Amino acid sequence: MKRITQGRKTLAEFHSEVSKALNLALTKIEMSNDDNNEGMKTYTNQEAVRTFILGLNSKYTSGTLYSHNPGNLESAYATACTIFHDNVREELETQFRPLNQRQHHSNQNQPPHREEEQLPTNFIEIQQQPSGIQCTI
Secondary structure, eight states, rough: TTTTTOOSSOOHHHHHHHHHHHHHHHHHHHHSSOHHHHHHHHHHHHHHHHHHHHSSSSSHHHHHHHHHHOSSHHHHHHHHHHHHHHHHHHHHHHHSOHHHHHHHHHTSOOOOOOOOOOTTTTOOOOETTTTEEEEEE
């Protein structure tokens, strides 16, 4: 299961592949006559979530999903869909926003740009020297 990655698959197809592998593993656990079935099921579910998160193509979606710490594969898939769609929507809004709004949006936390003041050529420079204040023109 750990080797499954999204590759060229859609998010839904990738989820389906991980889900099938999870169901196969859980079926094998059920069929075994082991006393620790519940512990093995819990571990297998955690591995499925980990495989899903680490196998995603988008590092942004993967990182954000990892920070949400989903409890099961279905929760991971639902959260990944939300993150993915929100990210795509934001990219589209940025792409189709008129240029003047894009520039305003990106500079809204910065103070207004001021051109550097040019000092006149006949300014007075004041320097403090150990012997006192000295003015030069």
